[in-house]
Amino acid sequence: MIRAALIALACGLLFGAGLAVSGMTNPARVIGFLDIAGAFDPTLAFVMLGALAPMSLAWRLKARMERPLAAQKFTVPTATVLDAPLVIGALLFGVGWGVTGLCPGPALTNLALSPLPAAVFVSAMASGMALYRMLRPNAPSTPQE
Amino acid sequence: MGPSLSSFAHGLAGGVMIGCAAAAMLLLLGRIAGVSGLAAQAFGLSDRGSQLLAAAFIFALPAGAALAKLAGAAPVEASFPSLPYLVVGGLFVGFGARLGSGCTSGHGVCGVSRLSKRSLVATAAFMATGMLTVAAMRAAGAGW
Numbered sequence: 529m530i531r532a533a534l535i536a537l538a539c540g541l542l543f544g545a546g547l548a549v550s551g552m553t554n555p556a557r558v559i560g561f562l563d564i565a566g567a568f569d570p571t572l573a574f575v576m577l578g579a580l581a582p583m584s585l586a587w588r589l590k591a592r593m594e595r596p597l598a599a600q601k602f603t604v605p606t607a608t609v610l611d612a613p614l615v616i617g618a619l620l621f622g623v624g625w626g627v628t629g630l631c632p633g634p635a636l637t638n639l640a641l642s643p644l645p646a647a648v649f650v651s652a653m654a655s656g657m658a659l660y661r662m663l664r665p666n667a668p669s670t671p672q673e
Numbered sequence: 674m675g676p677s678l679s680s681f682a683h684g685l686a687g688g689v690m691i692g693c694a695a696a697a698m699l700l701l702l703g704r705i706a707g708v709s710g711l712a713a714q715a716f717g718l719s720d721r722g723s724q725l726l727a728a729a730f731i732f733a734l735p736a737g738a739a740l741a742k743l744a745g746a747a748p749v750e751a752s753f754p755s756l757p758y759l760v761v762g763g764l765f766v767g768f769g770a771r772l773g774s775g776c777t778s779g780h781g782v783c784g785v786s787r788l789s790k791r792s793l794v795a796t797a798a799f800m801a802t803g804m805l806t807v808a809a810m811r812a813a814g815a816g817w
Contacts, residue, residue, distance in 0.1 A: 535702055546694060548746075550688055586695070596699070596703030614774060614791055617795075620802075623765050627754070632766065635763070641738055642753060648760065652766075654767060655764060656765065657768070658767075
């Protein structure tokens with residue numbers, strides 16, 4: 529368990545550093561990507577391209593593996609049904625993303641770079657998560673994907 | 674500040690780092706690097722997963738950014754929305770990510786690279802409302 533936590537720590541460090549390097553911790557740049565009718569900034573597309581390449585390879589490798597290299601089993605999402613919570617949740621998420629230019633990764637990462645606005649956003653985000661838990665306490669919790 | 678060759682290069686390099694981190698989570702720990710799910714676990718707002726593991730990942734995000742900044746590898750300029758926008762946006766992002774089972778990392782990076790139908794739909798949906806929201810705010814003159 530300690531070893532797994534240390535691996536997660538290392539992954540988080542690389543993930544957070546990558547977000548900072550990518551420029552996506554700057555909300556104005558994310559808004560620029562979403563602002564297709566205005567001052568469009570395609571930088572986010574380069575970030576996605578860069579991230580999708582190694583991750584696509586990882587899924588191919590995973591298909592040949594019995595189990596992960598440092599854990600007992602793969603715990604990946606298995607749901608395939610398109611349901612209302614998925615779509616409504618994503619639509620609402622997009623509204624918040626468009627209002628602020630922030631999503632969970634960059635927001636948490638910004639706790640180190642721009643602590644004040646990041647702390648406000650992360651508090652509100654945690655409240656939104658708590659509200660979801662209150663309203664849907666027995667929701668069949670689909671794994672994160 | 675605007676788009677430039679430098680911003681594209683930074684985006685691509687940072688993206689590769691993000692993708693490698695997500696790949697390591699999958700191949701080493703067998704888990705998805707979905708930040709909203711891990712954050713909920715770290716905050717004690719989810720029943721699944723290991724809280725210690727999630728907390729380690731979430732704590733490391735700002736730590737990694739601080740290291741990148743120290744190394745001079747991260748662009749420093751950033752502008753943020755004002756308080757009311759942060760509060761409303763944060764609520765929508767937190768609630769929506771949980772209801773929709775993921776965010777830009779879980780669906781956008783991990784799910785899309787897997788060609789998961791659910792993640793492709795979710796990513797299209799949040800990109801659509803994200804763009805519509807920005808356009809609506811522009812039309813209403815509701816800048817930050």
